[in-house]
Amino acid sequence: MNNSNTSAPLPSENEPRRSSTKRIAGLLILIGLLIFLLWAGLKSWRVYQATRSLMALEPEARSLMSGGIKALNPDAAEALVLRAREDIATLHSELAIVKPLTPYLGWVPRFGPAITGAPYLLEMADAGSEAAVLAVSSLKPALAIIQQPDFGAARMGELLPILSNAAPDLQLAQDSLDRYSAAREGLNSVVEIENLPWRVRQLLELSDQWLPIATDGIRLAPGLPALLGHDGPRNYLILAQNEDELRATGGFITGVGVVTVQDGRIIDLSFRDAYQVDKWAEKPYAFPPQPYYDFLGLELFLFRDANFWPDFPTSAQKAIDLYVYGQGGPQLDGAIAIDQEFLRILVDAIGPVPVPGTDQTINADNLLKTLRAARDIQEGQEVGEWVGNRKAFLGGFAAAILAKIETDFGSIDPVRLARNMTGAAENRHLSIYMTDPNVAAALAENGWDGHIPPTAGGDFWMAVDTNMGYNKVNIFIERAFSYEISLEQSPQALMSIQYRHTGPASDEPCLQGVEEEFEQAAEYLALADKCYWNYLRLYVPAGSQLMESSRHVVPGDTMISGKTWDRGGQVADDLPWLTTFSNFMLVPHAAETTVYFRYQLPPDILESVNGETVYRLSIGKQPGTSTEPTNVSIILPDGAEFIGADPMPTQVEGNRIVYALDLTSDVSLIVRYR
Known part of the structure; x- marks a missing residue:
């Protein structure tokens, strides 16, 4: 019987090579892990630094704005928005890698909604800061003029070339605000706002309050030079509507004015009773819309009834045509419709208005009562005289408001004025129609022209x-x-x-x-x-x-x-x-x-x-x-x-x-x- 000897296998010649490869692989993994940790730490540090910097800007911004826009330092404001823009751009860049993960992290206790909404919040911050930099930098020269002690209506013309030069940057700012609005809508689609942290909700409420004003202002600013007669006088029809006798565009046209502006200044303003516009005894007039005949017994389409259609551009053009037909005069470049509530909103912004030649002062609280009392027959006045002059007070009120703006413009808070005018347009107490197609497009986009758009798929x-x-x-x-x-x-x-x-x-x-x-x-x-x-x-x-x-x-x-x-x-x-x-x-x-x-x-x-x-x-x-x-x-x-x-x-x-x-x-x- 043969005994076979068994012995341990001899080491392969490849074994040292495998061992060396494992050591190298482990070393590479360790180096990679260290690099990743270093990279992650660096990112975290950058995010931390940018966040701290942004948080430090908030009290600085509040202090800067505490004195209002007239006390705002233009250079400091520009520096602040540039720093904020830099910090937000850092956050936007450093956190981009984690954005794809956020939709799956809504389950995280307490912070889930904020994590889910983070991509939209970052996009809003990025777009908003970009718009702020563009707007502040391009409009800084205008702010410096407004802050001059002697600034008033007489110097409005100095702002117009600045607005013209700022137009390209303001268009870019508008694009950024559109991006902001899209992100805001996206945020609404993924989270319920009330589930976000209190501080985020507070900032969203603030942005929702100011975004319409900023958007309207930036859209309109490039068109203001043309609107305010920078390249020649502009003549606008003013339709004074009385909402107590409701009509399609806001009220019965009780009075009408023509205002002429040039280089930002009102150089002429006249008002009259709307009944005095037409020359129906001298000229033929068209038959009115059928309901006017059926329900009012009217057989002529006169100026005071021009606002039959709720689409304001349609009614405004009809009013312009009938005014020119009855009164002749210069070419009219547009029409502006206002009502009594608009006047109250305007006076609320510009402050109490003394009425020349009287002991009356109009304010936001007494305006409606004063308007109605001024229309009534006065003691000792004959009915025939009163009928012909019962709306003469409109010219006096308009002159008083104009005098306030021209002589006491420095007392008016421009931010409050802008906010009130934006509110008046949005709440449909102000409608503006312009024949200039570029200005008309900006007004239509803002919803200030009172047009009723076609319904497209809704x-x-x-x-x-x-x-x-x-x-x-x-x-x-x-x-x-x-x-x-x-x-x-x-x-x-x-x-x-x-x-x-x-x-x-x-x-x-x-x-x-x-x-x-x-x-x-x-x-x-x-x-x-x-x-x-x-x-x-x-x-x-x-x-x-x-x-x-x-x-x-x-x-x-x-x-x-x-x-x-x-x-x-x-x-x-x-x-x-x-x-x-x-x-x-x-x-x-x-x-x-x-x-x-x-x-x-x-x-x-x-x-x-x-x-x-x-x-x-x-x-x-x-x-x-x-x-x-x-x-x-x-x-x-x-x-x-x-x-x-x-x-x-x-x-x-x-x-x-x-x-x-x-x-x-x-x-x-x-x-x-x-």
């Missing part, structure tokens, strides 16, 4: 009243809206409008007419305590079909025409890019009336995006109206899943999305579902 409604009673009853009229839409394959909507006459009950019969104003010289409030004859128009997307509506009776013995109105809703021939439903009604003293329209909407109001259905609703606010309660109910199809909305609804009840709104300006809603 829902829209706007309710427009026209007082047909020859009175000022809108002082006592309140409206409330209820809109319900069912988003089935063929969407259907129900619009209900409740009218309430808040004046005292009266046994006085409802009689349409003008005798009390022109023959009896009735006081202003007596003209308000009347019944409400109202021609209502509801503007909806083109292609909508009226299915059902309320029926209203207006007795013929209440009408100048003697004709009784007894009909349901009508389809009116009005703005060609929208469908218009209409009706006529009477609301007696202390009474309530409800009007409704049920209609089918075109299917293209719904949009399909990435497997979701998107419903967009825009609501137009009628100019001249105050805040109006508005309830919107959006009923999703059976089995649909609600994904989200902007803004978030007041309530979600199953497949019913509910909004309880106060309509102070135009509103846009977006609802997503699948």
Whole structure:
């Protein structure tokens, strides 16, 4: 038997090489780990330093702004925004690598919403700081002029070339603000704002407050030189509208002025009664829109009734044409519509205004009362004299406001003035139409021109009243809206409008007419305590079909025409890019009336995006109206899943999305579902 000897295997000649390779690999991993830790530490240090620097800027910014814009150091302001921009750019760059991970970290206790929203917050900070640097650097010379002790209306022309030179940078700043707005909308889509940290919410509230003013100002600034006559005089028609007698663009045109501006200064301003514009006894005039004939008995289309259409560019151009037809004069470069509330907002910004030749001082609290009292017949005045001069006070008020601006401009806070004017335009107490296409485009983009855009792939409604009673009853009229839409394959909507006459009950019969104003010289409030004859128009997307509506009776013995109105809703021939439903009604003293329209909407109001259905609703606010309660109910199809909305609804009840709104300006809603 052979015994075989077994021995341990001899080491392979490759073993030392493998061992060496492992040591090298381990060393490389260690070096890589050290490099990564060094890189991560460096990034963390940069983020930490940038964050600390930004936090240190906040008290510095508050101190810098504490004295208002007139005490703001232009150089210090520029240096501050440049430093903030540098810190934010550092954060934006250093944190870019972790952005793809943030959508998956919403579960992190306490900080989940902030982490999820971080990419959008960083984008907002980056875009906002970029816009600030561009705006501050390009407008710094203008700030230096405004801060001069002798700065006033006479030096406004010095700002115009600065604005012209700043136009390229301001366009870039506008692009940055558009990027900011897009990021703000994106933030709303991924987190609920109330779940963010308190400090972030506070900053968002502040930015939401100032963003519209900044956006409007930067959009308009490049067009201001042309608007203010830098290259020659500009003549603008001023339409003084009275919202107590509501019309489509804000109120009955009670007075009209022409203002001429050149090099930033008002070089001429005149006002007159709107009744004095037309030369109807000397020239032929066209037939008016049919409702004026049917409900007011008018046979001529005169200047005072030019604002028939709620689309302000349409009505403004008609007003310009009729003014030039009646008065001749220089070319008019645009029209500006204001109402009594606008004057109150303006006086609130510029401060108390003494009225020359009187012991009166107008302020924001007494303006409406003063306007109404000035219109009434004065002691010892004959009715005939009063009828011809009852609106002469408009010229005096306009001259007083102009004198305040020209002689005491230094006392006016420009930030407050800008904020008030922006608010007046957004709340539809100021509309501006310009014939210059570049300026008109900027105004349209801001929503200051009062245009009603075509509905492109979305829902829209706007309710427009026209007082047909020859009175000022809108002082006592309140409206409330209820809109319900069912988003089935063929969407259907129900619009209900409740009218309430808040004046005292009266046994006085409802009689349409003008005798009390022109023959009896009735006081202003007596003209308000009347019944409400109202021609209502509801503007909806083109292609909508009226299915059902309320029926209203207006007795013929209440009408100048003697004709009784007894009909349901009508389809009116009005703005060609929208469908218009209409009706006529009477609301007696202390009474309530409800009007409704049920209609089918075109299917293209719904949009399909990435497997979701998107419903967009825009609501137009009628100019001249105050805040109006508005309830919107959006009923999703059976089995649909609600994904989200902007803004978030007041309530979600199953497949019913509910909004309880106060309509102070135009509103846009977006609802997503699948």
